[in-house]
Amino acid sequence: MLERVRVIEIGQVLSAPYAATIFADLGADVVKVEKPELGDDARHMGAAFQHGDSLHFLDMNRNKSSVTLDLKSAEGIEQLHGLLETADILIHNMRPGVVDTLGIDGPSLCARHPRLIYCEISGFGATGPMKKLPAFEPVAQAFSGILSINGNPDAPPARLGVSVVDMGTAMWTVIGALSALHQREISGKGGVVNTSLLETALAWAGPHIAGFLNEGRTPKRLGTAHPHLVPYQTFEAADGSLLIAAGNDRLFERLCGALGVPEWKTDPRFVGNRARIQNRVELIKLISEKVATNNRQFWIGTFTAAGVPCAAVNTIPEVLQEPQIAALGILQKVADTGVTLTGLPLSFDGARPQIRKLGPRLGQDNERRLNNRT
DSSP: OOTTOEEEEEOOSSHHHHHHHHHHHTTOEEEEEEOTTTOOGGGGSSSOOBTTBOHHHHHHTTTOEEEEOOTTSHHHHHHHHHHHTTOSEEEEOOOTTHHHHHTOSHHHHHHHSTTOEEEEEESSOSSSTTTTOOOOHHHHHHHHTTGGGSSOTTSOOOOOSSOHHHHHHHHHHHHHHHHHHHHHHHHSOOEEEEEEHHHHHHHHTHHHHHHHHHHOOOOOOOTTOOSSOSSEEEEEETTEEEEEEOOSHHHHHHHHHHHTOGGGGGOTTTSSHHHHHHTHHHHHHHHHHHHTTSOHHHHHHHHHHHTOOEEEOOOHHHHTTSHHHHHHTOEEEETTTTEEEEOOSOOBTTBOOOOOSOOOOTTTTHIIIIISOO
């Protein structure tokens, strides 16, 4: 898809590396620039998996080349410029202020390389009193308010179990870079694309922010429940948890039939979503009592037959046993490694981009990339 696009990445851990990995999976030529000796900090996150590198690194840096540059030296900076001569996109998540000190900030690099699309990922944004502060996933979740609305009402706030802010920021960076590439076809010029963990977190919290700004509603922790839809949460069957998503009146009526209580359809307490929200506690108690009388398999079969969206709350090992996962072909074995990873969540004309190789060994492409410039 993107075989003619060349990307230079100066990334650490997740947001910038994952953005570059999306490009690499889509066929772009991605060169990862790392500091000598240690490389990306992600290489050392967790137990050594292969060649001394962590599985996280090998996954989040697949399909890339690796070169080592000392960007604190004049030689290293000039070598970076050499790479940028043929590059379309630069992606970095270096700590704010460092690029200015090194002279590789957006305006400076775009002045020397006018067609370059310079993507800068920061913690708190490119402007404002906090622009030079670093941030990580949990910091962004906490500062943005996301942490405050996640978890059970009677428990402390809970961090989301996956790095939705880091990986979301990577996605916005790719969207921005592709938009800038399209604009360059018209103008002939590159430019600077700014993304940040905080802005991504605020976007994900957008509906809750809108509710407070326009209606004065302060969002609360509801566990697995939804603030605007009832019933839309997990319930405990006799042998485990399942989720029911009766997100509108039609689905609620089907749920009533499946539960064997058709009279709930016309009960004034539950007619219409707004009534169900007002009587949330009572309705959830009634549904919970019904669901507890049988096992998950029974209820999932019953609800599915009735057309009610539902799912078992699977563990990772459990979901990997589901036939649907195999049918999607999203789990890919990397050739000659014995390693299986999750591919990109998109396909083109039925074909999913392939993971061709694991993350590179540190500096393995120095000779080819720095000396031969290929």
